[in-house]
Amino acid sequence: MDFEVYCDESGLEALNQKKAHLFMAIGGVWMPSENRKEFKEGINKIKEKHNISGELKWNKVSPAYFDLYKDLIDFFFTTEYIRSRVLIVESDKVDNIKFNNADAELGFYKFYYQLLHHWIYDFNNYSIFVDLKVNRDKSRIKTLEKKLDLANLTSDIKYIQGLPSHESVGIQLADFITGLVAAKFNKEIVSEAKKGLISHIEHNYLKKEINHTPKYEEKFNVFKINLQGGW
Template sequence: MSADRKKIYYFCDETSHTAGDPFLAVGGIAINSAALAEIEAEIASIRSKYSISGEIKWSNTKNRRDSGQKAYADLLRHLVDKERLHFHVRFQETAEYNHRLSGSRLKIDTVSKAHYQLLLHRPVEFYGKTCDLHIRPDNGNCTELLGKFVDKLNSGAKKKHKIEVGCIRSLHPTDSAKSHFLQLLDVTLGAFASVRNGRAYQQPEVSPKVQLASHILNIWDNPNLHVSTDKEARRFNIWNVVPKYGKGIVTKG
């Protein structure tokens, strides 16, 4: 690789694939390698302030106004505002996909393919021409095979986006309990998915998740998550997938 190519780390995760929600969400954050240590230090400061020792996740939101989750959500928004980090979310309606066509692992393979599409059409398309990409998905059944598709992703980069170099340099599933960046992603991604699925407001207004989801929507200026942003928007991108029928990929009914 050329010495003048920047190095981008892309942390990605999925949510709402096992809860019976209508919409699966996969999301990712892109961080220049030069900014990793500085952002890690900011996260460490939050963890110290709130005496956080374990993993911060949307799912373990507690009934506290000044929670670690809120601080993580605020930091993510601040980093996007300052263009020190980019944030992307891809929604797809699960019922529109025939999991038997996805692969032998059925719904797990559907989620794995959602990750593949996110990678190909967001970090690869956005940064692959000028940057080397190091992909770090949260580990689990849905991402454990992604490492085998690096060559296919690089081929797709050439075919779809005319990127001649093999821009994905590594792809390693990572334990979110050991990755503060995956935890940083998890809180806001979980909130957005909860809102997109109409789950956030099926609870009493005093629910800590309802309060946190409302706060997160507010700091993002109340985006309409049902509507995709401009496809070229790198800093903050919402992508609502419209399935292509008749391709042997998805079926309806």
């Protein structure tokens, strides 16, 4: 079966500046390729309903757009074919000197690997789209693609492609979900609109606070990676 994955990150600066945030997050939205058209139509209907033509982003949440993003949450949770996974990284536990040759960019793409690898299943094909960014090492995305292919011999990573977020409503949804989860973990939220959206998810869909989830959680998966070792 063919799948598409749309990814974005939040709080990336925490990998270099430990005091910037408690956590950095990378998130992805998974869907069967056959549902792409239906997905885009669903998102665009929400934007049209609220007379919005620009990007959907967590950082754009405000009281004026509360109902827009509430509808986006409802669309995600009531649309069976969409799944999300967010990887949460505790910034002060990251040791780039010891594990990444003092290269935070390398560490970032290792975390990207962890986000994707565990949701790649046998005998499927995956097209992966990431938010376009300028990397110091231009080979990062191709290397990630190669490593994922080698680690999943019965599946095919067709490609990983960087896209500007304004061109992809999938990446925009990934931005929103990833930013929301990161904000919850970082405990930095002062916006009442953002608090209200988190509360909407917790009370109407999860029936509990947003936190790390078991591996088997398939709809709204939050993986807080353990960087301390042990068992």
